Amino acid sequence: MIELVSAERCTGCNICVSVCPTNVFDAAPKGVAGGLPAIARGQDCQTCFMCELYCPEDALYVAPEADQPVLVDEPTLVRAGLMGGYRAAIGWTRDTAARRRIDSTFRLIKGF
Amino acid sequence: MSVTATYPTAALDLDTDVLVLGGGPAGTWAALSAARAGARVVLADKGFCGTSGATAPSGTGVWYVPPDAERRQAAYLSRDALGGHLADRRWSMRVLELTHASIELLAERGYPFPHDDRGAPAHGSLQGPEYMRLMRKLVKGAGVRVLDHSPALELLVDGDGAAAGARGVRRQRGDDWVVRAGAVVIATGGCAFLSRALGCNVLTGDGLLMAAELGAAFSGMEFSNAYAISPAFASVTKTLLYKWATFTEPGGEPIPGAASQGGRSVIARWLAKGPVYAQLDKAEPSLRESMREAQPNFFVPFDRVGIDPFTQRFPVTLRLEGTVRGTGGLRIVGDDCATTVPGLFAAGDAATRELICGGFTGGGSHNAAWAISSGQWAGAGAADHGRRVRAGAGTTRVAAAAGTVALREGRAAAFSPEAVIRQVQDEVFPFETNYFRSGDKLGDSLGRLDGLWASLRTADAASRDEAVRAREAAAMTAVARWMYRSALARTETRGMHRREDHPQADPAQLHHVLSGGLDEVWTTPSSPLTRPQAELAA
Ligand SMILES: Cc1cc2nc3c(=O)[nH]c(=O)nc-3n(C[C@H](O)[C@H](O)[C@H](O)COP(=O)(O)OP(=O)(O)OC[C@H]3O[C@@H](n4cnc5c(N)ncnc54)[C@H](O)[C@@H]3O)c2cc1C
Numbered sequence: 001m002i003e004l005v006s007a008e009r010c011t012g013c014n015i016c017v018s019v020c021p022t023n024v025f026d027a028a029p030k031g032v033a034g035g036l037p038a039i040a041r042g043q044d045c046q047t048c049f050m051c052e053l054y055c056p057e058d059a060l061y062v063a064p065e066a067d068q069p070v071l072v073d074e075p076t077l078v079r080a081g082l083m084g085g086y087r088a089a090i091g092w093t094r095d096t097a098a099r100r101r102i103d104s105t106f107r108l109i110k111g112f
Numbered sequence: 113m114s115v116t117a118t119y120p121t122a123a124l125d126l127d128t129d130v131l132v133l134g135g136g137p138a139g140t141w142a143a144l145s146a147a148r149a150g151a152r153v154v155l156a157d158k159g160f161c162g163t164s165g166a167t168a169p170s171g172t173g174v175w176y177v178p179p180d181a182e183r184r185q186a187a188y189l190s191r192d193a194l195g196g197h198l199a200d201r202r203w204s205m206r207v208l209e210l211t212h213a214s215i216e217l218l219a220e221r222g223y224p225f226p227h228d229d230r231g232a233p234a235h236g237s238l239q240g241p242e243y244m245r246l247m248r249k250l251v252k253g254a255g256v257r258v259l260d261h262s263p264a265l266e267l268l269v270d271g272d273g274a275a276a277g278a279r280g281v282r283r284q285r286g287d288d289w290v291v292r293a294g295a296v297v298i299a300t301g302g303c304a305f306l307s308r309a310l311g312c313n314v315l316t317g318d319g320l321l322m323a324a325e326l327g328a329a330f331s332g333m334e335f336s337n338a339y340a341i342s343p344a345f346a347s348v349t350k351t352l353l354y355k356w357a358t359f360t361e362p363g364g365e366p367i368p369g370a371a372s373q374g375g376r377s378v379i380a381r382w383l384a385k386g387p388v389y390a391q392l393d394k395a396e397p398s399l400r401e402s403m404r405e406a407q408p409n410f411f412v413p414f415d416r417v418g419i420d421p422f423t424q425r426f427p428v429t430l431r432l433e434g435t436v437r438g439t440g441g442l443r444i445v446g447d448d449c450a451t452t453v454p455g456l457f458a459a460g461d462a463a464t465r466e467l468i469c470g471g472f473t474g475g476g477s478h479n480a481a482w483a484i485s486s487g488q489w490a491g492a493g494a495a496d497h498g499r500r501v502r503a504g505a506g507t508t509r510v511a512a513a514a515g516t517v518a519l520r521e522g523r524a525a526a527f528s529p530e531a532v533i534r535q536v537q538d539e540v541f542p543f544e545t546n547y548f549r550s551g552d553k554l555g556d557s558l559g560r561l562d563g564l565w566a567s568l569r570t571a572d573a574a575s576r577d578e579a580v581r582a583r584e585a586a587a588m589t590a591v592a593r594w595m596y597r598s599a600l601a602r603t604e605t606r607g608m609h610r611r612e613d614h615p616q617a618d619p620a621q622l623h624h625v626l627s628g629g630l631d632e633v634w635t636t637p638s639s640p641l642t643r644p645q646a647e648l649a650a
Contacts, residue, residue: 023283092241
């Protein structure tokens with residue numbers, strides 16, 4: 001479930017508020033410097049990781065635990081390369097765009 | 113509530129030819145094809161069109177078969193027996209044809225298909241985030257008006273009983289919407305009962321309830337007990353890579369017969385007794401990087417908790433995916449995916465997929481192909497119908513709200529959605545009721561679910577804040593009742609429907625089980641399917 005909106009990284013663009021399928025966030029207050037979206041309905045998070053993929057700043061962290069909240073520590077996540085790691089894996093960062101074409105399902109499934 | 117609620121007005125009031133409910137693959141393909149046919153189209157999604165639904169976070173293998181008669185026949189036959197011979201060859205061929213053409217279209221429109229080891233484009237798999245981001249762009253480019261975070265609560269009905277639009281809320285604005293339409297496409301996905309399977313918690317059967325409130329019928333609701341493997345702690349119900357897994361009991365001994373394909377029921381029986389572990393130890397090191405490239409989402413949970421799934425055991429569970437990777441849904445009565453209600457069309461997981469999968473899951477390929485194809489047929493059918501209706505009736509057409517539970521005044525206090533959701537989950541999650549079925553357990557469960565429905569029926573309307581959740585709870589209750597009533601009616605084992613008390617297939621039950629109804633749930637067999645030998649040959 002979503003556990004972190006990084007105050008250091010978040011620019012308050014509210015993209016996560018728009019793209020979250022289960023409406024977990026409340027928008028960052030308008031005109032407040034440093035305002036962040038709030039995880040207002042964390043228990044509705046379906047652990048789909050979509051918000052992370054759309055966050056241009058890699059400011060979000062969805063813990064893989066789907067059934068209950070867990071504690072996370074931002075510096076540890078950053079050191080482990082986990083913030084933004086999934087976005088990079090699917091090729092949605094500038095440096096990783098080539099990965100958009102590496103789907104090798106054809107090596108795993110024989111077609112007809 | 114008063115008459116104004118039955119002839120609704122709202123903060124956002126639109127008039128259109130076609131209204132599509134749901135913005136997953138089925139809904140977006142429907143919207144595209146309706147727009148292509150010249151219709152004005154509004155698409156409303158509960159979440160965000162592009163990230164919401166089962167496909168966006170999951171990704172799908174696709175039933176993509178080049179136009180070669182022998183290969184297509186082989187593709188058709190590959191699941192025919194698994195599906196209990198309930199699939200239809202003509203529909204299968206139509207789906208293969210349109211899916212193939214549609215994937216070519218995606219390639220043209222910029223989907224980044226990879227190349228295989230011989231340098232040919234590989235079209236058999238769609239990465240969810242990439243695919244659905246593109247679908248949103250195509251839909252918007254076609255001039256479709258997209259309403260995000262706008263769950264539909266109920267359909268509107270005209271004086272003749274035809275679908276005439278829908279009403280819902282804009283949950284991020286705290287107001288509501290009404291769309292009056294010449295035709296409606298239900299593309300709200302399946303029902304996974306809030307099991308937290310990947311991308312599935314928006315899928316609570318809302319569209320099925322709304323359609324049933326107009327009298328729509330279902331087919332194949334007994335084929336609704338798909339369970340998918342995930343790490344016990346995680347949501348990622350991606351199952352392909354478990355082909356390379358060994359399943360073990362807590363002591364580390366392999367469980368005889370346990371497998372992702374063809375041995376999942378063994379896993380269920382062991383999970384009923386205690387923890388089950390998996391390890392992808394059958395994957396050659398040379399294949400491991402390909403697995404990561406094929407399914408990056410599969411590895412996210414492992415990387416985050418520091419487990420190497422190739423060398424370490426991890427606990428697994430089975431999450432109910434209901435009709436998402438099951439098969440039952442709204443009954444289709446025409447090539448244009450018309451339902452039994454005039455003006456109402458169905459596509460994707462919301463529509464019965466028995467036409468191409470019979471009683472087996474369409475996971476891995478058929479589901480995606482069905483969403484693409486049925487979406488386009490429903491969209492075109494709705495465009496045709498919707499424009500004709502609107503040309504005839506103008507703006508004088510009546511459009512009354514057709515919703516029932518949680519939307520109208522009642523004799524008792526409003527119910528607690530969370531409590532109802534838990535009650536329904538207690539009936540549909542347990543393997544001993546839903547996976548391994550028997551007449552007495554199904555009957556007991558159905559008795560409790562019928563009682564629950566009766567209590568919802570007398571309750572008062574939900575508050576605005578709780579309306580969406582209350583309707584989800586009501587829809588889950590209704591879906592569970594169509595499921596179990598249909599499961600009782602099929603006194604045999606066929607496809608994914610297993611009756612412990614009827615372990616064999618009964619040749620006399622080569623038919624679909626049709627169902628429907630709200631207060632009185634009914635089932636009836638379709639006419640027997642005839643199977644020309646020609647289609648079994650080859
Ligand atoms: C983990 C996983 C892996 C899968 N893998 C494969 C595979 O490899 N191959 C394959 O063929 N299939 C696969 N499937 C199945 C496939 O994802 C579905 O069949 C497909 O997503 C169906 O498309 P759909 O548009 O009908 O429904 P969905 O994609 O689920 O979309 C339904 C949409 O309706 C919206 N909605 C719901 N209620 C309302 C409401 N009240 N008002 C407005 N909107 C509403 C939802 O927000 C959602 O956006 C997989 C499914 C899962 C869960």
